Amino acid sequence: MAAPYDMARGRSPHAPVIVAPRAHALPSRRADLARVLALGTALALLLALGAALVPAAQEADFLAKNLPPSLAHPFGTDWMGRDMLCRTVAGLSLSASLGLLAALAAAGLSLILGCVAALGGPAADVLVSGAIDVVMGLPHIVLLILVSFAFGKGFVGVVLAIALTEWPRLARVVRSEMLQCRGSDYVLAAKRLGQGPVRVAVRHLVPYVLPQFVVGLVLLFPHAIIHEASLTFLGFGLSPEVPAIGSILSESMAYLSTGAWWLVALPGAALVLCVLAFDVLGRSLARLATRGGAL
DSSP states (O other), X not given: OOOOOBTTTTBOTTSOOOOOOGGGSOOOHHHHHHHHHHHHHHHHXXXXXXXXTHHHHTOOOGGGTTOOSOSSOTTOBOTTOOBHHHHHHHHHHHHHHHHHHHHHHHHHHHHHHHHHHHHSHHHHHHHHHHHHHHHHHSOXXXXXXXXXXXXXXXXXXXXXXXXHHHHHHHHHHHHHHHHHHHTSHHHHHHHHTTOOHHHHXXXXXXXXXXXXXXXXHHHHHHHHHHHXXXXXXXXXXXXXXXOOHHHHHHHHGGGGGGTOTHHHHHHHHHHHHHHHHHHHHHHHXXXXXXXXXXX
16 A cells, blocks of 8 residues: 655655765864864964974985985985985975965956956956966966066066966956856945945955955965976976975986985875865865855
8 A cells, every 4th residue: 555645745754764874974064164274274384394494404414315214314314414304394385385475476366357357347358258268278387387487487486477377267266256246236236326446346346256265265275386396396496406395306306216215205295295285275165165054
């Protein structure tokens, strides 16, 4: 005999209720917040510790050169007896500082161009959209090399190269959100009350896109670190005497054939872990910005 059908609930009263298993539930807001706080603290500690270890990273001891990893030197030593752990932490700190500055510059440029596209009329929107398509259509690493070389390489050249090539993806998101906000009632009312484009952007458009902007900024950060390391490794970034992670890997490649695997493997693994950590930070921020509910 078929079970009676409950019209109010739209199902049979004896039908099994499907419940999602807890193992597959989305991470809670509390877990995401804990990740954000932990990784943000780790970033601050990395920057502070790396700056403090710069003198130790450049200290040579030729009596202890080419030592494999040990308790005294967890990452081993290089061909000049320099401690590779100190050099790796100092290099990651420098790369993180440069990546943070480049990501801020790229995100700021994205925000400005998004405001111009939303409030500057159809002609401005076409120009911004065309610039986004042109930059995204070019080979990324080639564009990075050309911009860095044009600005003289070094710290300033790398920051400008990353900032001028990483803005299109975030600018596309910001532009789309601002165009959607532009047609809202409160923005139209502000324009009728005589508010200028700058005031409308600052008071209405920027607060509207702020969550997406912050998430996009954090997600730019690991890309900036990777690009700095790539440019320096290829010889178009920071100078070789600077203990950046790219220069460490570039110099160590010449000694890889001698069996000194730790000179490349351990700093490279540290770079990958650093990039993955900040990618998790960005994704956790994205979930916090888009998912409601209490902590």
